[in-house]
Amino acid sequence: MNDVMITNIKSLILPKKSEGPLKGKEMDELNIVDDAIVVIKDGKVVYAGAKTDEYEAKETIDAGGKIVSPALVEPHTHIVHGGSREHEMSLKRQGVDYLTILEQGGGILNTVEQTRKASFDELLNKASVNMTRMIQHGVLTVESKSGYGLDRENELKQLKVSKALEEKFPVLMRHTFLGPHAIPKGREAEEFLQEMTDMLDEVKEYADFADIFTETGVFSVDQSRKYMEAAREKGFRVKIHADEIDPLGGLELAIEQDAISADHLVAASEEGKTQLADSNTVAVLLPGTTFYLGKNEYADARGMIDQGGAVSLATDYNPGSCVTDNLQMIMAIAALKLKMTPNEIWNAVTVNAAHAIDADRGTLDAGDRANIVVWDAPNHEYIPYHYGVNHAYKVIADGRLIFERPGLNL
Numbered sequence: 001m002n003d004v005m006i007t008n009i010k011s012l013i014l015p016k017k018s019e020g021p022l023k024g025k026e027m028d029e030l031n032i033v034d035d036a037i038v039v040i041k042d043g044k045v046v047y048a049g050a051k052t053d054e055y056e057a058k059e060t061i062d063a064g065g066k067i068v069s070p071a072l073v074e075p076h077t078h079i080v081h082g083g084s085r086e087h088e089m090s091l092k093r094q095g096v097d098y099l100t101i102l103e104q105g106g107g108i109l110n111t112v113e114q115t116r117k118a119s120f121d122e123l124l125n126k127a128s129v130n131m132t133r134m135i136q137h138g139v140l141t142v143e144s145k146s147g148y149g150l151d152r153e154n155e156l157k158q159l160k161v162s163k164a165l166e167e168k169f170p171v172l173m174r175h176t177f178l179g180p181h182a183i184p185k186g187r188e189a190e191e192f193l194q195e196m197t198d199m200l201d202e203v204k205e206y207a208d209f210a211d212i213f214t215e216t217g218v219f220s221v222d223q224s225r226k227y228m229e230a231a232r233e234k235g236f237r238v239k240i241h242a243d244e245i246d247p248l249g250g251l252e253l254a255i256e257q258d259a260i261s262a263d264h265l266v267a268a269s270e271e272g273k274t275q276l277a278d279s280n281t282v283a284v285l286l287p288g289t290t291f292y293l294g295k296n297e298y299a300d301a302r303g304m305i306d307q308g309g310a311v312s313l314a315t316d317y318n319p320g321s322c323v324t325d326n327l328q329m330i331m332a333i334a335a336l337k338l339k340m341t342p343n344e345i346w347n348a349v350t351v352n353a354a355h356a357i358d359a360d361r362g363t364l365d366a367g368d369r370a371n372i373v374v375w376d377a378p379n380h381e382y383i384p385y386h387y388g389v390n391h392a393y394k395v396i397a398d399g400r401l402i403f404e405r406p407g408l409n410l
């Protein structure tokens with residue numbers, strides 16, 4: 001006997017499982033089945049498709065005539081950190097830009113100070129609040145970066161908190177070492193980068209990927225290449241914060257280094273965008289960051305997709321450049337500012353996001369984990385359209401209902 005049957009599904013969104021990420025025109029293909037059911041046994045999907053009488057189950061979850069999809073995948077966050085940086089809002093209002101705040105010892109370095117001061121438990125409790133919110137917004141797979149320690153003790157502390165989060169919540173996580181995230185006060189780039197590179201062996205136990213912030217005033221393309229090569233030699237797949245503000249050629253470097261993802265890419269070159277199509281690299285775009293930094297130019301998602309590249313979307317949740325843990329909000333910004341179609345957006349936050357972090361998630365084929373969201377929306381286009389609110393109505397992790405949107409007690 002099966003365990004659970006989700007019935008009364010108006011439309012079931014079924015992104016296509018594929019060996020690599022969906023690229024180019026494939027990104028606009030999405031299977032949507034009307035009047036559907038999902039059957040679950042031992043936390044896995046037995047059947048997801050058109051309604052049939054063929055199956056029985058011990059328990060029923062009524063989707064209430066709403067739409068259902070795989071749980072969302074969040075491929076880029078800085079969820080573990082101490083403190084907050086609301087004071088930077090007034091600096092921004094006065095026209096002080098992101099890199100200037102960093103150069104003056106604020107920004108990332110401010111969060112480093114607060115993260116170093118925080119105990120393991122403080123960090124875990126704080127990140128748990130964000131994780132709870134992400135789950136409530138329909139996310140059950142989360143990538144999490146270090147990068148607010150910038151020394152051995154605190155980078156390891158952050159990665160251990162990240163691992164503990166995965167133990168605590170019914171989520172699949174990927175953990176990324178981002179030791180070269182900024183240059184600590186009083187240090188010199190080369191020797192600090194060497195210290196972070198020397199940590200890679202030890203970090204292997206906790207991290208799936210090695211990442212670096214390649215940007216003006218942080219690490220150059222040559223320094224980043226050296227770090228990525230060292231990480232790859234030690235068996236890491238690499239990631240990169242590339243071309244976020246200045247066009248340094250970070251996307252080309254990512255492709256050259258067979259990075260699993262290149263993230264940001266607001267200022268990526270035409271050459272890089274062209275190369276993306278023939279690469280194994282997923283472009284993880286973070287339009288919430290462009291919005292939050294008050295920029296007018298967004299990443300050229302259309303150029304990347306139309307030339308045959310693979311694109312994914314993430315919040316980039318962090319305390320400085322994008323302070324939201326609502327991936328649905330990013331879906332709206334992608335529709336409005338990146339000119340992505342609803343199908344492209346759904347693929348970008350499910351299958352392609354999963355490929356960007358090497359996670360077998362984002363689909364509901366037989367045998368997949370039954371990580372599912374019932375959305376309070378009439379169709380899949382509605383979620384990017386009605387922005388800024390949470391449309392997740394029920395969240396099901398491994399076949400278990402773990403969140404149901406509360407109503408009002410009137």
Ligand SMILES: N=CN[C@@H](CCC(=O)O)C(=O)O
Pocket residue numbers: 078107108111213241244289316318319320321322
């Ligand atoms: N740009 C570099 N790192 C983060 C921001 C971190 C911060 O400002 O605290 C990002 O992806 O946007």
Ligand SMILES: [Zn+2]
Pocket residue numbers: 076077078241316
């Ligand atoms: Zn980031």
